[in-house]
Amino acid sequence: DSGVTQTPKHLITATGQRVTLRCSPRSGDLSVYWYQQSLDQGLQFLIQYYNGEERAKGNILERFSAQQFPDLHSELNLSSLELGDSALYFCASSVGQGETYNEQFFGPGTRLTVL
Amino acid sequence: GEDVEQSLFLSVREGDSSVINCTYTDSSSTYLYWYKQEPGAGLQLLTYIFSNMDMKQDQRLTVLLNKKDKHLSLRIADTQTGDSAIYFCAEILYDYKLSFGAGTTVTVRA
Numbered sequence: 001d002s003g004v005t006q007t008p009k010h011l012i013t014a015t016g017q018r019v020t021l022r023c024s025p026r027s028g029d030l031s032v033y034w035y036q037q038s039l040d041q042g043l044q045f046l047i048q049y050y051n052g053e054e055r056a057k058g059n060i061l062e063r064f065s066a067q068q069f070p071d072l073h074s075e076l077n078l079s080s081l082e083l084g085d086s087a088l089y090f091c092a093s094s095v096g097q098g099e100t101y102n103e104q105f106f107g108p109g110t111r112l113t114v115l
Numbered sequence: 116g117e118d119v120e121q122s123l124f125l126s127v128r129e130g131d132s133s134v135i136n137c138t139y140t141d142s143s144s145t146y147l148y149w150y151k152q153e154p155g156a157g158l159q160l161l162t163y164i165f166s167n168m169d170m171k172q173d174q175r176l177t178v179l180l181n182k183k184d185k186h187l188s189l190r191i192a193d194t195q196t197g198d199s200a201i202y203f204c205a206e207i208l209y210d211y212k213l214s215f216g217a218g219t220t221v222t223v224r225a
Contacts (some may be wrong), residue, residue: 043215058212090158103160104160104213
């Protein structure tokens with residue numbers, strides 16, 4: 001158990017819908033990262049927040065957005081869902097911002113299926 | 116190319132050594148990582164190596180780094196059935212993002 005929790009574990013929805021994925025980082029970790037894992041794209045970094053502020057952005061679509069709240073939990077919002085958004089979405093957390101050795105601890109993931 | 120590259124599959128007999136290879140992209144990457152993903156689980160950091168090292172050993176794991184060729188390898192000695200998993204190589208890019216390879220699926224056969 002990494003200490004990172006993600007809810008829900010599974011999500012099945014229809015195209016065009018909007019969903020919210022939630023992540024609670026390990027106690028004491030200030031950074032939260034979101035990743036998408038799909039068969040065709042592999043593991044892709046989406047976005048990072050550090051202490052409430054956006055820190056780094058990866059291959060995140062405009063239909064997706066995220067935020068980190070004062071209690072440091074984070075939400076990833078996916079809207080206008082398409083079949084290709086079906087994937088495993090991971091959240092990870094770390095103590096620092098990532099500029100030095102900075103182990104990221106991964107949650108168990110949320111499996112999103114878009115029908 | 117722009118991507119971290121790994122071979123996709125490796126089959127190894129129980130008790131033998133496994134070697135997983137990776138080619139990374141950024142010669143200025145300060146740290147390189149190996150993550151393990153077991154079925155239905157998230158990624159777990161196995162080991163890492165700092166870029167000024169050539170080798171790091173941690174129990175059954177040996178990491179070799181060739182900076183000139185941007186080549187990283189992970190050797191697992193005495194491979195066990197519990198080592199069956201997907202192994203990801205990752206590098207830290209200039210903007211502090213982790214970039215992962217596609218993952219090598221290791222299957223341990225009896």
